Amino acid sequence: MKVEKRHSEPEIPTASMADIAFLLIVFFMITSVFSVTRGLEFQLPKNEQDNAPPDSQEEAIHVHVLPAGADCIFEVDKQQMLLSDIQIYIEPKLARNPNKFVIIDPDPDAPYRCMVDAFDELKQAQVKNISIPTAAEKAAWGGVI
Amino acid sequence: MNIRKPKRAESVIPTASMADIAFLLIVFFMVTTTITVDRTRVALPTSLERTEVPKDAAVIAVEEGGVVHFSDGESESRVINMGDVLPAAAFVIEKNSLKWFVIKADGNAEYQHIDRVMEQLRQANVRNIAMLTGQESVG
Numbered sequence: 001m002k003v004e005k006r007h008s009e010p011e012i013p014t015a016s017m018a019d020i021a022f023l024l025i026v027f028f029m030i031t032s033v034f035s036v037t038r039g040l041e042f043q044l045p046k047n048e049q050d051n052a053p054p055d056s057q058e059e060a061i062h063v064h065v066l067p068a069g070a071d072c073i074f075e076v077d078k079q080q081m082l083l084s085d086i087q088i089y090i091e092p093k094l095a096r097n098p099n100k101f102v103i104i105d106p107d108p109d110a111p112y113r114c115m116v117d118a119f120d121e122l123k124q125a126q127v128k129n130i131s132i133p134t135a136a137e138k139a140a141w142g143g144v145i
Numbered sequence: 146m147n148i149r150k151p152k153r154a155e156s157v158i159p160t161a162s163m164a165d166i167a168f169l170l171i172v173f174f175m176v177t178t179t180i181t182v183d184r185t186r187v188a189l190p191t192s193l194e195r196t197e198v199p200k201d202a203a204v205i206a207v208e209e210g211g212v213v214h215f216s217d218g219e220s221e222s223r224v225i226n227m228g229d230v231l232p233a234a235a236f237v238i239e240k241n242s243l244k245w246f247v248i249k250a251d252g253n254a255e256y257q258h259i260d261r262v263m264e265q266l267r268q269a270n271v272r273n274i275a276m277l278t279g280q281e282s283v284g
Contacts, residue, residue, distance in 0.1 A: 014164070017163075017164040018160065018163040018164050018167055021163075021164050021167030021168055021170075021171060022167050024167075024171045025167055025170045025171055025174065028171060028174030028175060028178060029174060031178065037197060037198045037200065037277075038195035038196060038197055038198060038277070038278065038280075039192075039195060039196070039198055039247065039275040039276050039277040039278045040192055040194060040195070040196070040275065040276045040278055041196050041198075041273070041274075041275050042274050042275065042276060043272055043273065043274075044263070044266060044267045044271055044272055044273075044274055045267065046270070046272070065256070106256040106260075107256065108255065108256055108257035108260065109255055109256070109257070110255070110256045111252060111253050111254070111255065111256070112190060112207075112250050112251065112252055112253070112254045112255070112256050112258075112259050113190035113191075113252030113253065114256075115256055115259070116190035116191075116192055116252070116276060116278060117190070117192075119192075119276070120192035120193055120194050120278075120281075123192075123194040124193060124194055132263070134260050134261075134263050134264035134267060135257075135260050135264065136264050137264075137267075
């Protein structure tokens with residue numbers, strides 16, 4: 001009697017490949033965070049030598065940020081103005097002196113976002129020298145602001 | 146006469162490319178995923194001007210109420226006292242004097258909290274800081 005041997009073809013089971021792959025996708029989808037890594041750059045002054053008001057301090061533009069309920073009031077050189085008007089006010093001054101100093105002086109109770117708004121406006125106006133003195137620095141300057 | 150019915154082709158959904166698609170998605174997620182050192186939920190202020198911040202920067206997160214979280218950029222952030230920002234920042238600066246510090250503060254936080262953080266960073270000889278912002282919608 002002749003017994004026929006049946007050869008089963010060798011194969012790698014790949015049916016579960018998609019399952020594994022989708023499991024990995026789900027893992028990465030859950031764990032991944034699209035982190036916000038963009039923002040406004042700012043250089044802090046050196047602790048020792050730069051801790052003095054800018055030379056042309058009296059010439060500097062002062063931007064006061066004052067709280068007003070949930071919103072803010074912006075006072076530029078003691079004139080109250082809208083955020084959108086700050087650029088218009090600064091541009092001619094900047095054209096005369098591109099290195100003009102601008103000092104942002106936020107009120108301690110003002111929301112942080114208002115300071116960021118003012119800072120953003122100044123950055124857009126291409127102001128090179130922006131200073132945000134801290135309360136301790138202002139005290140050291142002797143209330144010149 | 147026996148007329149044979151033509152053999153019906155079995156309906157098959159091709160699944161051979163499924164794994165390829167799945168692996169493509171995996172690669173996408175692997176590339177875009179960044180391991181964040183700080184997961185503090187804050188409502189970031191928005192700005193039009195935004196520049197990329199170095200990925201390994203130290204993070205100081207300030208919540209609306211003034212609670213401070215600190216991370217040196219490598220380990221997970223932890224809550225610290227407001228007054229402890231100076232020693233923590235000084236320790237980081239000692240190792241790398243050009244280290245970037247990211248201030249991730251809630252837009253509604255009072256400025257005095259950020260002022261205290263900035264003052265301590267200045268005292269710790271930190272030079273480069275970035276204030277994290279969200280994208281401002283135009284119009």
